Amino acid sequence: MRTAITIGVPLAVLVLLVVAALVASRRDPVTYAEGTPEAAVQDYFDMLIDHDAGGAYDLFSPELQSRCGRPSSAEIDYLTIARVVLQEATTSGDTATVRVAVTQDLDSGPFGSGEVTNTETLRLASIDGRWLIDDLPWPYFSCFEKGG
Amino acid sequence: MVFLGGLLPLVVTAGLVYAVFRIVSANQRAAGAGGHPGGTDGDLRDQVIRLFRLGLLFIALGLAAEGVVGLLAAVLPRPGELARDPEQLAQALAFTIVGVPALVGLAQWTRRRLAADPEESWSPVWAGYLTLTLLTALLLVLTNVSLTLQWAVDVEPFDGEPLARALVWGAVFAAHWVLSRRRPLVDAQGAAEARTPWYLLAGSLVGLVAGGTALGDVVQVSLRLLYDATVDSDVLAGAGSASVRRAVAAAVPAVAVWLWFWLGHTLRAPRTERWYGYVLLAGVLGGLGTTLIAGGQIVFGVLEWLFGDPDAATASAHFASLPGPVAALGVGGAVWIHHRHTLATTARHRTEIDRIYTYLVAFVGVVVCTAAVTLVVAAFVEAVVGTGLAGSVADPIVLAVTFLLIGVPLWLVFWRRAEANAKADRSEVRSPSRRLYLLVTLGLSAAVALVALVVLLTGFLTDLTAGELAAETARRIRVPLGLVLSTAAVAGYHAVVYRDDRRSTAPPPPPERRVREVVLISDLTPADAAAVASGLGGRVVRYTTANGVGPRPDDDALAAAAEAAAALTTGRALVTVRHGAIEVEGLQA
Numbered sequence: 001m002r003t004a005i006t007i008g009v010p011l012a013v014l015v016l017l018v019v020a021a022l023v024a025s026r027r028d029p030v031t032y033a034e035g036t037p038e039a040a041v042q043d044y045f046d047m048l049i050d051h052d053a054g055g056a057y058d059l060f061s062p063e064l065q066s067r068c069g070r071p072s073s074a075e076i077d078y079l080t081i082a083r084v085v086l087q088e089a090t091t092s093g094d095t096a097t098v099r100v101a102v103t104q105d106l107d108s109g110p111f112g113s114g115e116v117t118n119t120e121t122l123r124l125a126s127i128d129g130r131w132l133i134d135d136l137p138w139p140y141f142s143c144f145e146k147g148g
Numbered sequence: 149m150v151f152l153g154g155l156l157p158l159v160v161t162a163g164l165v166y167a168v169f170r171i172v173s174a175n176q177r178a179a180g181a182g183g184h185p186g187g188t189d190g191d192l193r194d195q196v197i198r199l200f201r202l203g204l205l206f207i208a209l210g211l212a213a214e215g216v217v218g219l220l221a222a223v224l225p226r227p228g229e230l231a232r233d234p235e236q237l238a239q240a241l242a243f244t245i246v247g248v249p250a251l252v253g254l255a256q257w258t259r260r261r262l263a264a265d266p267e268e269s270w271s272p273v274w275a276g277y278l279t280l281t282l283l284t285a286l287l288l289v290l291t292n293v294s295l296t297l298q299w300a301v302d303v304e305p306f307d308g309e310p311l312a313r314a315l316v317w318g319a320v321f322a323a324h325w326v327l328s329r330r331r332p333l334v335d336a337q338g339a340a341e342a343r344t345p346w347y348l349l350a351g352s353l354v355g356l357v358a359g360g361t362a363l364g365d366v367v368q369v370s371l372r373l374l375y376d377a378t379v380d381s382d383v384l385a386g387a388g389s390a391s392v393r394r395a396v397a398a399a400v401p402a403v404a405v406w407l408w409f410w411l412g413h414t415l416r417a418p419r420t421e422r423w424y425g426y427v428l429l430a431g432v433l434g435g436l437g438t439t440l441i442a443g444g445q446i447v448f449g450v451l452e453w454l455f456g457d458p459d460a461a462t463a464s465a466h467f468a469s470l471p472g473p474v475a476a477l478g479v480g481g482a483v484w485i486h487h488r489h490t491l492a493t494t495a496r497h498r499t500e501i502d503r504i505y506t507y508l509v510a511f512v513g514v515v516v517c518t519a520a521v522t523l524v525v526a527a528f529v530e531a532v533v534g535t536g537l538a539g540s541v542a543d544p545i546v547l548a549v550t551f552l553l554i555g556v557p558l559w560l561v562f563w564r565r566a567e568a569n570a571k572a573d574r575s576e577v578r579s580p581s582r583r584l585y586l587l588v589t590l591g592l593s594a595a596v597a598l599v600a601l602v603v604l605l606t607g608f609l610t611d612l613t614a615g616e617l618a619a620e621t622a623r624r625i626r627v628p629l630g631l632v633l634s635t636a637a638v639a640g641y642h643a644v645v646y647r648d649d650r651r652s653t654a655p656p657p658p659p660e661r662r663v664r665e666v667v668l669i670s671d672l673t674p675a676d677a678a679a680v681a682s683g684l685g686g687r688v689v690r691y692t693t694a695n696g697v698g699p700r701p702d703d704d705a706l707a708a709a710a711e712a713a714a715a716l717t718t719g720r721a722l723v724t725v726r727h728g729a730i731e732v733e734g735l736q737a
Contacts, residue, residue: 002492003490021370025377025388026389029383030384081385082386084383084385115368
């Protein structure tokens with residue numbers, strides 16, 4: 001009886017918690033006004049979460065695209081982004097800086113070590129009234145060669 | 149031709165294995181026919197051969213299993229695969245070609261030995277092989293089932309290799325589980341013995357660590373989603389339920405392993421020393437340690453926000469990391485409570501296991517309290533002399549208070565319980581658990597105090613001799629100073645308790661001799677009379693009735709007389725010895 005209680009009660013609480021979390025995950029994310037730097041960064045991370053490297057590349061400015069080639073989606077298959085939290089967004093004329101905290105699920109095996117959060121900064125430029133990423137953003141450290 | 153050349157090393161390896169097999173078999177047949185199977189040389193040789201054979205079997209099993217995994221993975225789909233490396237298939241084939249025949253041959257050899265020699269199944273080498281193989285297979289199945297479930301819950305694309313590995317090593321696990329269950333539990337003489345096999349404890353430990361970690365992950369990501377949905381409105385993007393599904397996929401096989409090993413088998417196994425060792429160290433201490441660390445993180449987070457110097461500007465950002473410690477607190481607490489309850493017995497009196505639990509937790513409390521006092525002293529020094537170039541004085545104080553809030557109640561509750569039991573029942577004072585607790589706490593704290601004192605003096609004297617004694621010196625030696633004070637206090641307190649315990653359990657002093665004068669009247673020679681008188685105590689006045697005609701009483705009679713004289717309350721005793729018989733009676737002073 002004791003064993004059943006000390007195992008059954010925590011497992012029941014766990015199931016309730018998971019169900020509540022799954023329900024909460026269906027909530028629509030916060031949407032930022034169209035044409036703001038935050039909305040552009042939100043689009044960019046949505047693409048990364050979907051492992052759509054091409055879609056994310058389309059959010060690069062023409063100047064950045066002229067320097068860097070289009071990566072394949074296989075290049076970002078390893079990403080397991082759990083959440084991205086806006087920390088700060090500053091706009092100065094037609095440039096903007098957005099700082100975010102990116103949380104990734106680490107090794108997802110049975111001995112997985114949970115998650116890790118890093119702060120990343122993205123620089124954007126307003127081109128023809130549209131905010132585009134103007135400097136090589138996370139998770140890229142160097143450009144893919146054009147035509148490669 | 150190139151293909152045949154590639155097979156040459158495999159043929160040589162297989163030939164070597166076969167040659168060894170033939171040679172050892174021939175030797176064993178010779179030993180069985182006319183050798184000395186029961187002799188020491190035979191035992192040692194058998195053990196060496198067994199070790200060699202089962203070592204080879206383990207390697208062959210690994211080769212064969214991984215070869216079959218490679219072949220299965222070659223026919224199953226892999227994610228994002230545009231082309232296949234032919235070398236992988238070649239390697240899988242090579243592993244299979246070498247591994248499977250070697251495995252079959254070695255398994256047959258082992259099977260024959262098990263049938264022919266009962267000692268084979270009792271041997272520790274066989275037990276070690278089974279445990280090692282079972283654990284290897286268990287870990288591989290656990291990891292690869294988890295990876296396969298990631299596909300099932302739609303967070304990763306299908307990958308045939310983990311599935312193949314889970315199936316093949318699952319079969320290895322099943323076979324070795326059956327063999328392990330069949331292995332008789334006997335002692336060195338071959339008699340049945342109540343014992344908890346190591347593989348059950350090891351499997352339970354794997355399940356506990358993997359299940360605890362994975363369940364903690366499930367709770368953490370679930371709480372994170374709830375936190376994001378209810379508190380933190382700055383979430384820009386998120387993976388939605390994928391994190392929860394990923395964590396659940398990892399947790400399901402891990403919890404299944406724990407339920408299978410612990411709940412299904414180990415919990416019902418004989419409660420031997422190693423069983424209690426596992427429950428106390430892995431279950432109780434592991435759960436308690438996790439709970440305390442997580443609780444400390446939560447308390448520190450709250451106190452830091454209220455009184456400290458937090459980095460985050462908003463409460464929602466500051467407490468965004470809370471789901472992790474809360475998850476660890478929940479899982480660690482559940483592990484602690486569950487294992488504590490498994491220790492509970494129906495005995496009316498306090499058992500040694502109850503004592504071990506009490507002193508184990510009290511010891512953890514002492515450690516945390518020592519750290520707390522150390523931090524208090526260090527924070528005090530820092531508050532007085534300043535924090536140096538950067539940093540806040542508030543956070544060290546908050547950290548010290550956190551340790552105090554965790555450690556002091558824990559130690560007080562369990563130590564007071566131990567002290568109350570010691571007062572009510574003297575057997576508590578004599579118990580090995582209490583003595584071990586006192587000696588370990590005393591020894592460790594004294595050792596740490598000495599080391600900290602050396603570090604403290606080195607830092608102090610370095611600045612003194614260099615003429616640089618300043619506030620910075622105090623700041624630099626604040627931690628060793630705190631350690632010296634805290635561990636010295638702990639060592640001092642426990643030394644007093646240990647001394648009191650020894651006094652209270654010391655044997656009572658011999659009763660004070662009340663007979664001051666003995667009148668001895670005997671028929672002994674003067675020498676014998678002197679010898680008898682020396683054993684009676686007190687001042688002896690001797691009178692001899694005949695000049696040494698009687699025999700001397702034997703030692704037992706003398707001891708009885710001495711005891712009788714000591715028991716008298718009259719102050720004087722009359723002892724008469726006649727014809728070897730001895731009588732004692734009291735004389736009024």
